[in-house]
Amino acid sequence: MTLSPEDLKTIEKYAYQNAVKYGKAPQPKAVMGKVMGECPQLRSDPNAVSEALKVIIPEIAKGNPETWEAKLSEIAPELIEALSVKKEPDKGLKPLEGAENGKVVMRFAPNPNGPATLGSARGMVVNSEYVKMYGGKFVLRFDDTDPDIKRPLLQAYDWYLDDFKWLGVVPDQVVYASDHFPMYYDYARKLIEMGKAYVCFCKGGDFKRFKDAKQACPHRDTSPEENLMHWEKMLAGEYEDQQAVLRIKTDIKHKDPALRDWGAFRIRKMSHPRPEIGNKYIVWPLLDFAGAIEDHELGMTHIIRGKDLIDSEKRQGYIYKYFGWKYPRTTNWGRVKIHEFGKFSTSTLRKAIEAGEYSGWDDPRLPTIRAIRRRGIQAEALKKFMIEMGVGMTDVSISMESLYAENRKIVDPIANRYFFVWNPVELEITDAEPTVAKLPLHPTDHKRGFREISVGNKVLVCTEDVEKLEVGYIIRLKDFCNIEITSLSPLQAKLSDVSLEALKKAKAKIIHWAPLDGINVKVRGPEGDLNGIGEQGIATEIDNIVQFERFGFCRIDTVSEEEIVAYFAHK
Numbered sequence: 001m002t003l004s005p006e007d008l009k010t011i012e013k014y015a016y017q018n019a020v021k022y023g024k025a026p027q028p029k030a031v032m033g034k035v036m037g038e039c040p041q042l043r044s045d046p047n048a049v050s051e052a053l054k055v056i057i058p059e060i061a062k063g064n065p066e067t068w069e070a071k072l073s074e075i076a077p078e079l080i081e082a083l084s085v086k087k088e089p090d091k092g093l094k095p096l097e098g099a100e101n102g103k104v105v106m107r108f109a110p111n112p113n114g115p116a117t118l119g120s121a122r123g124m125v126v127n128s129e130y131v132k133m134y135g136g137k138f139v140l141r142f143d144d145t146d147p148d149i150k151r152p153l154l155q156a157y158d159w160y161l162d163d164f165k166w167l168g169v170v171p172d173q174v175v176y177a178s179d180h181f182p183m184y185y186d187y188a189r190k191l192i193e194m195g196k197a198y199v200c201f202c203k204g205g206d207f208k209r210f211k212d213a214k215q216a217c218p219h220r221d222t223s224p225e226e227n228l229m230h231w232e233k234m235l236a237g238e239y240e241d242q243q244a245v246l247r248i249k250t251d252i253k254h255k256d257p258a259l260r261d262w263g264a265f266r267i268r269k270m271s272h273p274r275p276e277i278g279n280k281y282i283v284w285p286l287l288d289f290a291g292a293i294e295d296h297e298l299g300m301t302h303i304i305r306g307k308d309l310i311d312s313e314k315r316q317g318y319i320y321k322y323f324g325w326k327y328p329r330t331t332n333w334g335r336v337k338i339h340e341f342g343k344f345s346t347s348t349l350r351k352a353i354e355a356g357e358y359s360g361w362d363d364p365r366l367p368t369i370r371a372i373r374r375r376g377i378q379a380e381a382l383k384k385f386m387i388e389m390g391v392g393m394t395d396v397s398i399s400m401e402s403l404y405a406e407n408r409k410i411v412d413p414i415a416n417r418y419f420f421v422w423n424p425v426e427l428e429i430t431d432a433e434p435t436v437a438k439l440p441l442h443p444t445d446h447k448r449g450f451r452e453i454s455v456g457n458k459v460l461v462c463t464e465d466v467e468k469l470e471v472g473y474i475i476r477l478k479d480f481c482n483i484e485i486t487s488l489s490p491l492q493a494k495l496s497d498v499s500l501e502a503l504k505k506a507k508a509k510i511i512h513w514a515p516l517d518g519i520n521v522k523v524r525g526p527e528g529d530l531n532g533i534g535e536q537g538i539a540t541e542i543d544n545i546v547q548f549e550r551f552g553f554c555r556i557d558t559v560s561e562e563e564i565v566a567y568f569a570h571k
Contacts, residue, residue: 013076019068025061104136112156114346116163116369125386128169140171147270154273163369184285199230214253264289292316300328307332334395341367376545376555376569381407404570416441420548421514422532424460432457439479465511475509525568
């Protein structure tokens, strides 16, 4: 029996699964058993499978647990899930390999095609914390040399800087990659002169056919002198959009097609949104080239990047080898999936905002730092959340509830309490006299003072609190009085002298309420808007986070005579 390429791929993926599961080179007998159990078509010739394993296993053994997991995620992510690998890594930040105090240089390098997301926050916090740990240097670098597919958004630069300030993470240096075109061009010329780069005129489909066949394209062996001539013509605008590409020479027969003669520069006759750049350039460096040069020039010692970018290091490695540079130590981490948001990308969110699906980048339904800031999530909560997530190759699947738990610890002691009644219904207390109710601003910190609410014989309560009541029920209006329901339509009650202790013993319902002369309140949250009536005192809490009792924590966003707008944080 001759094993097909698909059979060999099947054997390989189970070998990788075994390596990932046990953290060591695959065990032939264990892999053999797994293959035979899962793949009945291979049972007829166990010798062929055994011979294949003799070739596959030694190759896998050359790697390590991180590379094994990355490879398995690439070729068979379902086997990762089968091992329940998708779990949170050990909490906290482990020591950086090879780090020396005072010599660590790290960067966070976003593409500013939108504001920072929760995924961005991980890179912002973790890189800055490592630098702080070793007394090093932290660089914020805007990788903004893509005018087309991931076109920068001009406002996003300032948004990132503002989010850094909010987090209490101040970069030691801010770099704009788009300022460095002359430097990129100089390095490109050097590579051309060395015979390590060439100008390719193949159409995309034609080059792909050459590449997939492990064959050189017709332009690969052009002399450095001729390539320099073509390069200068590219810069001078003598070629049309995407007519010519500068490629880095690699191993055209490399087993990974993505590493074969990769593109470093392309022609796009487009303007850049930064006015300092505008229409100055038409030959744009691709990310792997610009990033490689920047990391060297900035003296990076350590890089943390997504495991989906492992090929970037391999591509950039050719440039480092050609110039005799030492590549920074690299750690790869897995993706973060947040249950409440699912899959998202900045480009997708941008289109949805432009289509009017969201009110803006700080819409409470979005996973941006601007949105959660507006909702009242505290910077320290987000930082602790990201630090405890740690750094690991495993994909992390988490819930916002973990972040909310951290935030709750911070805001619960400081948030004043108020009543907000949604879907209000009027309740008349027939024998009540006008009075002033005195309620604590905080249940455990009475030194903070009290709020006073003038009350007549009518209050507002939530419809859902009274829709299942019956005549004769005794309930408590929180921090005010006990009442007995006397009528359901209209909703009426009378004062009750039942003691608070008796109510507690009977587990009677305690509900919140609002005065008739309360203020209109709109709460904006991930599930949409909710309208109701709140206490007048809420108007004094602009930009503060408060707790609407029996509802949740909210940040008071705007106050006007007509309405208060609050953003829901969490329960």
